[in-house]
Amino acid sequence: MSSERLQKLLARAGIASRRKAEELVREGRVTINGQVATLGDRADLTTDAVKVDGRRLRPLAQHRYLLLNKPKGYLTAVSDEKGRRTVLDLVPPGMRHALFPVGRLDYQTEGLLLLTTDGEFAERVAHPRYGCSKIYEVKVHGVPTEQEIDRLRRGVLLEGRRTAPARIRALRRTARGEEEGNSWWEVQLREGRTRQIREMFFRLGYRVQKLRRIAIGPVRDPDIPAGALRDLDEREIALLRRAADPASPVADRDRPARPAGAAATPRRPRSKGRGTTAAPAIAGPKAPRPGRRGPAPAAPRTPSRRQGPGGGRRRS
Numbered sequence: 102m103s104s105e106r107l108q109k110l111l112a113r114a115g116i117a118s119r120r121k122a123e124e125l126v127r128e129g130r131v132t133i134n135g136q137v138a139t140l141g142d143r144a145d146l147t148t149d150a151v152k153v154d155g156r157r158l159r160p161l162a163q164h165r166y167l168l169l170n171k172p173k174g175y176l177t178a179v180s181d182e183k184g185r186r187t188v189l190d191l192v193p194p195g196m197r198h199a200l201f202p203v204g205r206l207d208y209q210t211e212g213l214l215l216l217t218t219d220g221e222f223a224e225r226v227a228h229p230r231y232g233c234s235k236i237y238e239v240k241v242h243g244v245p246t247e248q249e250i251d252r253l254r255r256g257v258l259l260e261g262r263r264t265a266p267a268r269i270r271a272l273r274r275t276a277r278g279e280e281e282g283n284s285w286w287e288v289q290l291r292e293g294r295t296r297q298i299r300e301m302f303f304r305l306g307y308r309v310q311k312l313r314r315i316a317i318g319p320v321r322d323p324d325i326p327a328g329a330l331r332d333l334d335e336r337e338i339a340l341l342r343r344a345a346d347p348a349s350p351v352a353d354r355d356r357p358a359r360p361a362g363a364a365a366t367p368r369r370p371r372s373k374g375r376g377t378t379a380a381p382a383i384a385g386p387k388a389p390r391p392g393r394r395g396p397a398p399a400a401p402r403t404p405s406r407r408q409g410p411g412g413g414r415r416r417s
Contacts, residue, residue: 104144104145104149105143106141107122107126107131107144108126109122110146110151111125111151111220112219112221112223113220114158114161115161115199116158117201117220118223118227118228119224126138126142127140132152133151134149134150146158146160147160164217164218164219165200165219166215166217166337166338167200167216167330167332168325168331168333169191169215170212170213170214170325170327170328170329170330171191171206171213171328172328173209174208174209175187175188175191176188177202177204177205177206177208177214192216200216203216203217203222204235205295207295210312213314213317215317215333227293229291229293231346231347232291232345232347233318233345234289234290234316234318235289235317235318236287236288236314237289237290237313238272239287239288239298239302240283240309240311240312241308242309243283244281244282252305258304259301264297264301265291267289268287269286269288270286271284272284272287273285298312299312317341318344318345319340320337
């Protein structure tokens, strides 16, 4: 195994993403063969003694990729100094080695979250420059107008920096009659700033009551229970890598993947000779040709008392 840049090596070993690995090096927490490392150093885990906070790194034989449905009340972190529950508390102890969350979901936000030991993979999926989108369902107190939602779509200033354009569509309202009620929205982002969606709606004067992530790139799983997790299959991993590739078309990045174990949607029969999918034919009166008068369509027959809704005899 040849030597490689230290931050890349740390990411491959599942210590952290490349950006976090750079911070570890700058803070002097990484050593190579007993010497404090600096940015730009190279190393090989098979021949060099690389340590982080005094613990030697070992190359991982195989990376792990997990999908978790995070409940509210869990911190998206490996550990917490205040003793709060973290997402790793939802992972069996035997699976936690070198595992860390990809990106972040706020403490009170629920939904899909990736956990992995692959730092390079995590960097590409989480960092906005790679364009892997995330989709959320948002419950808002009140009903924003279309003009207000357009402001969010174009971007609003948060902490002096404008948010990237977002896709937002209305899902449903709970209001009845003249009541104001609440509204549900689907929000698709290609960046993930802290409390971004909550702050976006707050800028319009609306409070987010519930927030859950329903998709990470092409990966969805509406059937995974809250607090449960599963391994990603090879197809999902490949699709996530494609979604985090800036060279891939946007349409391919956002195409949803079928959850692991889900049955394929049956295909419609192909029409003869065309090779295209044909809808089932519906019987009915033929339309008259242009310029000709056709017979007036017959009025539908009313079923007799002894006939069922389809015109056949009722069974006693």
